[in-house]
Amino acid sequence: MPELELVVNGEPRSLEVEPRTLLVHALRDGLGLTGAHIGCDTSQCGACTVLVEGRAVKSCTMLAVQAEGFTVTTIEGLAPPGELHPIQRAFVEHHGLQCGFCTPGVILTTADLLARDPAPDDETIRRALRGNLCRCTGYQAIVESIRAAGSALGAEASA
């Protein structure tokens, strides 16, 4: 089996994977990072979204071997242990989650969105969320959380 080397949440990791192993399974079963959720298995729901080289990808639609040498960020690595990232804080404060199953994916998609566009309008936010399904249908609060997260990150950057 190929030996896979990648940088996960800032730490170099290596593990053996079959070529057919999906990135989400390598993260969950190989590295114990269960924050990447498996919601649909068919590339629809976005619950498995992680950042690969800073970009949001569905980790159920990428082979682990395709990530060789890349940096991967999961929800566990967005902020230092015990702390909340400003996006996570905005979701807490603005009721951006109900059951929370879709939340890791939504937050990592948000991280990609806000890295490119720190002050997106609602239409841009909704378009960015197209690949993340929330079965609680709490989209309005998610949009408000993302707007607040953008403001918080903007304030942090200019502070």
Add this chain to the structure above:
Amino acid sequence: MIPAPVGYLRASSLEEALDALGGEDAKALAGGQSLLPVMKLRISRPTVLVDIGRLPLAGVEIGDGELRIGPLTTWDELERAEALETPALAAFGECAAGVGDLQVRNRGTVGGSIAHADPASDLPAVLLAFGARLEVRSPDGERTLETADFFRGPFTTALSSQELITEVICPVPPPGSGSAYVSVEHPASGFALAGAAALVRPDGSTSIAVTGVGSTPFLLPADRNPAETLAEAEIFGDRFAPADYRRHLATVVVRRALGRAGQRAEENRP
């Protein structure tokens, strides 16, 4: 869902990739946004994946009156390419922005999608309207295929199993042209129920192509009213959109694309 066991080779050169594709049931893997879902469903069961994803074949360039798009350009890169932010080339960005979702656009590639040849794929309509050609390469050498000859049927193309798209080339329309891509999507899958690309040149001539409505995307004859052509065309129907409804949608998206392209052409007049 996990794909069936498969071999894997990360190609470090085009030559190595082409050579490896000579293996029985070998399959090229670029971004994987079309291939991996069908492998998970075991509709596709290649014996070996030849990963071409890291070959230096991405980029959007304009020079000598031609637009050149590298096959490994992602939808996200295509959507944001500054070179395409002109009224004449607006259809490309418009089309790329509507593909899949952010995560899919971050990984999915132009060449992978063209080779996959989903009959509801958006870009082929734009390529047809612009008269694009595809440079392809096999171990035997290079050849050039017109987009109009490339799509043979649903998920079927003129590519041989040991051939890769190396470049997508379109003539840049004359100054004063405008283009647009308009689609009506299936709300869940996001694929086009009907999509139309239109190019309006300064002399008033137009090129229009549609996707999502037939077994392949197709160009509408320039010397005929589009609505008349669509009224007689063989249109595909399914439980989501029966043929009559799709035919209606096709006339709507053609009208909208033509209108928007014409408006852009007017704004682009010197």
